[in-house]
Amino acid sequence: MRPVQGRRILLGVTGGIASYKTAWLARLFAQGGAEVDVVLTRSAREFIGAVTFEALTGRPVHTELVAEGHALDHITLARGANLIVVAPATADFLSRAASGRADDLLSACLLAADAPVLLVPAMNDRMWAHKQTVANVEHLRSLGYHVLAPDAGPLASPQEGAGPGRMPEPTTIFAHAARLLEPRSALAGKHVVVTAGPTREAIDPVRYLSNHSSGRMGVAIAESAWRRGADVTLIAGPLAVPLPDGVHTVAVETTEQMAAAVRSALASADVLVMAAAPADFRPSQLSDSKIKKGARPEAIALENTSDILATTRDARRPGTIVVGFALETDDVLVHAAKKLEAKDLDFIVVNDAREIGAGFGSETNRVTILARGAQPDALPLLLKTEVADAILDRVEGVMRGR
Numbered sequence: 001m002r003p004v005q006g007r008r009i010l011l012g013v014t015g016g017i018a019s020y021k022t023a024w025l026a027r028l029f030a031q032g033g034a035e036v037d038v039v040l041t042r043s044a045r046e047f048i049g050a051v052t053f054e055a056l057t058g059r060p061v062h063t064e065l066v067a068e069g070h071a072l073d074h075i076t077l078a079r080g081a082n083l084i085v086v087a088p089a090t091a092d093f094l095s096r097a098a099s100g101r102a103d104d105l106l107s108a109c110l111l112a113a114d115a116p117v118l119l120v121p122a123m124n125d126r127m128w129a130h131k132q133t134v135a136n137v138e139h140l141r142s143l144g145y146h147v148l149a150p151d152a153g154p155l156a157s158p159q160e161g162a163g164p165g166r167m168p169e170p171t172t173i174f175a176h177a178a179r180l181l182e183p184r185s186a187l188a189g190k191h192v193v194v195t196a197g198p199t200r201e202a203i204d205p206v207r208y209l210s211n212h213s214s215g216r217m218g219v220a221i222a223e224s225a226w227r228r229g230a231d232v233t234l235i236a237g238p239l240a241v242p243l244p245d246g247v248h249t250v251a252v253e254t255t256e257q258m259a260a261a262v263r264s265a266l267a268s269a270d271v272l273v274m275a276a277a278p279a280d281f282r283p284s285q286l287s288d289s290k291i292k293k294g295a296r297p298e299a300i301a302l303e304n305t306s307d308i309l310a311t312t313r314d315a316r317r318p319g320t321i322v323v324g325f326a327l328e329t330d331d332v333l334v335h336a337a338k339k340l341e342a343k344d345l346d347f348i349v350v351n352d353a354r355e356i357g358a359g360f361g362s363e364t365n366r367v368t369i370l371a372r373g374a375q376p377d378a379l380p381l382l383l384k385t386e387v388a389d390a391i392l393d394r395v396e397g398v399m400r401g402r
């Protein structure tokens with residue numbers, strides 16, 4: 001199921017320039033299947049029209065605390081919400097929320113709600129750095145509000161600095177909202193380590209050996225684990241897809257670097273998911289300078305790189321759940337079952353490299369999950385995001401069974 005589907009989100013918009021981005025956020029929520037009730041402050045109406053939000057959400061937009069026929073809007077809106085998101089949240093709104101004011105509809109909704117509240121500040125960098133704003137944010141966090149730190153980067157006005165103050169992108173806000181809507185998971189607070197993407201093994205300073213892995217599967221797993229409340233370390237080779245929000249990323253290039261990063265992350269890992277496609281071979285000799293066109297070698301001798309699962313096995317803590325991946329072309333299940341035993345894995349996720357719509361680069365995957373002592377669990381062709389959820393559902397099942 002999509003993360004916001006069927007959920008009711010109260011989306012508050014206050015009077016900042018970044019409110020133009022909130023229209024896109026409203027669309028993401030609505031497209032994801034959420035019911036979105038938009039509350040604009042009076043000031044926000046100077047920046048963006050209610051009609052935009054009404055068209056995007058298919059629902060009426062609210063502004064006034066005392067409106068004809070809607071005397072108790074703040075109570076009904078707040079009580080019906082599974083989540084309240086205020087984006088952008090102005091400095092003034094943060095101040096009102098921190099002092100518990102209720103003299104406009106949006107502030108009153110915050111006081112009447114028992115749903116989680118995500119505040120997304122956006123303002124000039126000096127306003128954000130002001131001690132008063134810092135104190136308001138600290139106080140709001142101590143009250144249990146979730147306050148997203150603004151991004152650094154160019155602000156709306158070209159005269160302004162590039163310090164923190166920019167509203168994060170709508171996709172980032174969506175990811176944080178989805179995390180707050182996620183039901184309590186066995187992965188909450190656990191450390192999940194995920195590897196993703198290919199590695200590269202240099203031939204000379206400009207050429208390398210690698211493979212077609214995009215990193216999409218590993219990124220989907222990292223995203224899903226983070227949404228479930230885990231602290232996620234993503235150990236990533238060069239990816240062809242954007243990095244996910246919220247996760248700690250360790251960028252690596254070679255298989256040896258990936259092995260070293262896995263070893264150090266294993267010291268605190270509760271779960272390790274090896275979704276990367278590390279290069280199995282590297283040139284035996286690395287040329288320090290670019291090999292000239294006229295000096296083409298007849299052959300490139302190769303040697304094996306480290307087997308990451310084997311060489312890091314001694315670094316696993318007892319009880320760490322380990323999920324491996326196997327991409328095979330022949331006798332797929334037989335090879336995978338051997339790997340499950342030999343590498344001491346809890347699960348192995350197998351895909352057939354010859355299957356259309358599965359494997360490298362594609363948005364979909366058809367996998368079979370093998371667990372020790374259990375029948376192979378063949379899943380239908382699914383989006384990689386759905387495969388990621390299916391894998392982590394099984395990991396959670398093991399955790400709950402302990």
Ligand SMILES: Cc1cc2nc3c(=O)[nH]c(=O)nc-3n(C[C@H](O)[C@H](O)[C@H](O)COP(=O)(O)O)c2cc1C
Nearest residue numbers: 014015016017041043044090091092093122123124
């Ligand atoms: C052009 C313009 C842009 C503004 N942008 C911001 C902003 O990005 N962040 C902010 O905190 N205040 C900004 N303000 C100030 C707020 O609009 C002002 O504090 C207002 O009272 C906020 O009301 P509200 O919090 O009820 O929406 C801006 C004001 C103007 C005139």
